[in-house]
Amino acid sequence: MSEPTKSIPRAHQRPFDALRPVTFVRGFTRYAEGSVLISMGETRVLCTASVLDKVPSFLKGKGQGWVTAEYGMLPRSTHTRSDREAARGKQSGRTQEIQRLIGRSLRAVIDLSALGERTIHIDCDVLQADGGTRCASITGAWVALADAIDGLLAAGALMDSPLLDSVAAVSVGLVGGQPRLDLDYEEDSGCDADMNVVMTGSGRFVEVQGTAEGHTFERPMLDQLIDLAQTGIAQLQQLASQARA
Amino acid sequence: MSEPTKSIPRAHQRPFDALRPVTFVRGFTRYAEGSVLISMGETRVLCTASVLDKVPSFLKGKGQGWVTAEYGMLPRSTHTRSDREAARGKQSGRTQEIQRLIGRSLRAVIDLSALGERTIHIDCDVLQADGGTRCASITGAWVALADAIDGLLAAGALMDSPLLDSVAAVSVGLVGGQPRLDLDYEEDSGCDADMNVVMTGSGRFVEVQGTAEGHTFERPMLDQLIDLAQTGIAQLQQLASQARA
Amino acid sequence: MSEPTKSIPRAHQRPFDALRPVTFVRGFTRYAEGSVLISMGETRVLCTASVLDKVPSFLKGKGQGWVTAEYGMLPRSTHTRSDREAARGKQSGRTQEIQRLIGRSLRAVIDLSALGERTIHIDCDVLQADGGTRCASITGAWVALADAIDGLLAAGALMDSPLLDSVAAVSVGLVGGQPRLDLDYEEDSGCDADMNVVMTGSGRFVEVQGTAEGHTFERPMLDQLIDLAQTGIAQLQQLASQARA
Amino acid sequence: MSEPTKSIPRAHQRPFDALRPVTFVRGFTRYAEGSVLISMGETRVLCTASVLDKVPSFLKGKGQGWVTAEYGMLPRSTHTRSDREAARGKQSGRTQEIQRLIGRSLRAVIDLSALGERTIHIDCDVLQADGGTRCASITGAWVALADAIDGLLAAGALMDSPLLDSVAAVSVGLVGGQPRLDLDYEEDSGCDADMNVVMTGSGRFVEVQGTAEGHTFERPMLDQLIDLAQTGIAQLQQLASQARA
């Protein structure tokens, strides 16, 4: 509690405020209306967007659409094999937290009334996990969502885009007393505190989720971590925008 | 997305930066090692602490203890009846999120090695819900936990308290463009954004969880909300401390 | 089997044919249409009645209503903590037996056709358990049900009360060869046989459930136990009636 | 509530106090240590007793045995097909109530210490259901249990029988105001009240479970129903005893 954990060297001499290499492969699979493989360093998440011509029962007849998300990790995406959630018969609390977060983040930048009575169902499946999978999921999912909406526009199913803004997310953390951007798995496991921040393209906050992992922190550090996240997200937005160009 | 929702008058002419009336009834039930009924306005949560002489299997033989939490709402604690989770056969994603948050918050202020090979199991059951139940649960649970530890000290089972600090939590939110402390249910349902903040008695952050409920916000507003939470938590810490005196 | 277990002294010098102190707190919580905290000695059950404007699917379009009940124990209502049923993912056989019993008992004193196409959903949640929780649930639930029906009458939703009678329940048991009324937890755990009896205000039987807990009994003892239950229930009916006055 | 339901003629001119024809086929299947097909009229239940050389975890190392029971109905044992519980993924409340009752009834007549550290697992599977399946299960299960114990004695695994007595069960009910013994399905569905009674060979009570199915009853009727059950059980005990001769 009282002593900060000792420092962990950053892999590849990465500066504390640098993202890992980020790439987006659009059209990674062929059937989904949007399909993006996002890589942030060794983390790889396949984000697909499926357009369904129905809405959940709580929205029936209300003339608006819905965006929702599910998240999963392949059992051996991780350093040691994890149980398959389908085999255990339920999704963990962590999985549910993450998929609720992804859904909320995307809904923050879409006009559900303008979407019409359809659901865009986002699936984020982690093929390889090296930290930051929930943030990579949000960033990749937005690209898949935007691609799916482009398809609806191209097909004439929508006249105007219901997308209000872009959205992206990054993790920041406190490692050995030092704030760092975009933690990898080793940093994430050993950090004093970490925070996931979700922001729009216009620089507004959607979610801020900071957690002291055994080491509480003071207000100035909180402010510094948020500053760092803002910088990182701005870069991610640019990369996502280039990928969609 | 773009227009703030219209304002909601505060019940009882409460100022924007005032807590609702807070009370702690210690010893509310008689069998638990700690048992506290916390009221924050009309929100009532029964927090019990149970001392068990065993640890979860992942800690066996490691010479340390564990603190964990479970959360539930009575089906008719709410304005309209909700399904009983035991009858539906599973806990919702929201329930799991909240009980994980309570557990992390308490573990942030206890030295698990000093606790010895025992588990303190916290149960937070909402008897009446008028907004802010997760924050009330954390604040009340800390009092129940401290009472249970006092019992272990009194019985000679522990020589020194493993408690490192106190912890308390409050919600803040943006209602009609105005930051407000300690939202009630009506405010919470209609707010643009809300944030749950958990802090220690010494003023350090444990958790910061802010969510734009359909209305994203800018950095200055984020800073203002955190300021407001800090003020509220300081008051709560004092009230909890008086209740324990 | 063959030897009666040895006697257990009654707490507080209570005579063998005396109830524990019984109280009813009406309006214990504020949102339910009926909300009663019943105490029988140290046993405390919160009974709420929720009025829902729908009926189960097997009754749709039949022009009648329904009354049903659910039962739960808070994990630390008991001397040692029990698992939370929502976390285990299912209700125990005991829980299901009890909630079926409560529902049948209440339906025995209400004219479901006169109730109209609505459901009154009773929730009995045990805050503290010292024996006799199922009987206390029935007795308290009737008061909550009656309060909810008064609300429907006052609101003009019903012209005449569908309540045909009152209902209450008590446990009796054989302890060390002696019949006793209203067993507490210690007596209940150590008794030779026990019986739960449910009767109407006009002295008619609704349910008789006697079980030899390892010590079978003869007909005269069965008759004696039923006599004792009849006496106890008459007192309970009077107390419930005073509480509703 | 207030009017008794109209009378139902008894099939086959059966007198009100007569059992249906009862038969026991021992050794109905060949692998179980005890296997009995009991018929009570058209009701057919296959009762098997399996001897397992282990005890449930709560009894480990206590030097005593256990007897437990499970109950099931084949989906088309009934007039119209019911869902298969294995396919639905859970046992109904009714099933759990019944199997708990069967287990308690058998444990009332066996000395678990004298059984040694083994479990006798009873399975009661209803092949055809025409009312009274829980009572037929108890009566048939006792014969299967006794046969299994005979096997242990014959094999020298036990020196003395742990069986203290026999046990049997019957239903009685109030049909059109008239008490009747051993209700068939049609009577059971239309009765005002019914009661399942379990007694030992020496005439002692194990369980009495009476329920007003929509029509409450007075004390003299309760006494009359119990009288009738006593008569019927005495006959069943004799038939079971002949079957075992």
Next chain:
Amino acid sequence: MSEPTKSIPRAHQRPFDALRPVTFVRGFTRYAEGSVLISMGETRVLCTASVLDKVPSFLKGKGQGWVTAEYGMLPRSTHTRSDREAARGKQSGRTQEIQRLIGRSLRAVIDLSALGERTIHIDCDVLQADGGTRCASITGAWVALADAIDGLLAAGALMDSPLLDSVAAVSVGLVGGQPRLDLDYEEDSGCDADMNVVMTGSGRFVEVQGTAEGHTFERPMLDQLIDLAQTGIAQLQQLASQARA
């Protein structure tokens, strides 16, 4: 892998190409529209056919019917007791495989359009298991299905039979290097490979499912096993046809 397991003598001097004694008891239970107890040696399966006036949701309004099957083993149908699937809360992979196979096999010989908008639900419940239960289930289920259809024809609910052909199944296997027809449990447990074959009355294949149980086999052996199955199934068809005469 490389050495064939040693031979197992056939019980009752049965020749390698002989079926065990096969019997069909039609009308074994009285409520189902078709009810057949098939015995193949010591294997006994109760097959019932229930006619329901509805179709699964994926077929609604398509003017055709459906045939589906469920399979279960009584817990003590086997040499040692198995867990009850309803108590474990799910059907095993093996159970699901078998019931899907039974359903497909029956649907292969019925014209679902000619059946009309109704479902025939087949239940195959194993009362005693000595190998070959899935094959016995298919063979017995067809007889129950045909009886149920006869009932529909007799009642005028159908003008023409939708049955296109008969269907039956048998297992064959390789035991100690020798092909054998209709394995019993001991042979099945110790065989090198086994195969379940389902064929129509006109000698066409519906299913061929061969599995090397630890001992792979060559093409000539595969051909020989299929030859043997064809012979056995032809005999079964004749026996089923006689039973229905």
Next chain:
Amino acid sequence: MSEPTKSIPRAHQRPFDALRPVTFVRGFTRYAEGSVLISMGETRVLCTASVLDKVPSFLKGKGQGWVTAEYGMLPRSTHTRSDREAARGKQSGRTQEIQRLIGRSLRAVIDLSALGERTIHIDCDVLQADGGTRCASITGAWVALADAIDGLLAAGALMDSPLLDSVAAVSVGLVGGQPRLDLDYEEDSGCDADMNVVMTGSGRFVEVQGTAEGHTFERPMLDQLIDLAQTGIAQLQQLASQARA
């Protein structure tokens, strides 16, 4: 039933006896001991092999190892989105059938005693599905398994390879009366019958699973389909062997 379904043209002018293009990407993900992305046409399955230093409880202390498999499809691997099995809370019967088949197929070519007390856990996750996913899983899983075993040999954990042979699988089917090798999704959905065949590198059969999908077939056609599968599997073995070179 009686008329063969009409023919479906093969995509890309593929001859009836030709495989789709097959590729193996070894080391597709970095943490698993074996990780292979197999493509058969548009079907893509990620097969990972995880080495665990433990065995299932039924093998503890028996001095041998185990190989098991799990299978899953990403929700949008298919033309239209399927439910996520983890969210539904159970694996379908189809999933269980397939993963049991993969496990059996691999165990047929490994000496479990020579593997030592460890488990190799195979995960086959379908990223994109265009027919033949179970066969692609088996073929790809063998390469991942062999890679994982090479790792154990290289690390000195094993002195000799426990692999006895290779294994591969292919589907064949009857489309419009014509036998075809390696069906794609469109052919598979519209075929009269299909068969999955699993064989070893030395040309021995492991599994033969043929199913008439609404159109039964005669013996000569069965023989022809098996011939075709043998040819295809021989080619697959060669390709897998080249990929491993």
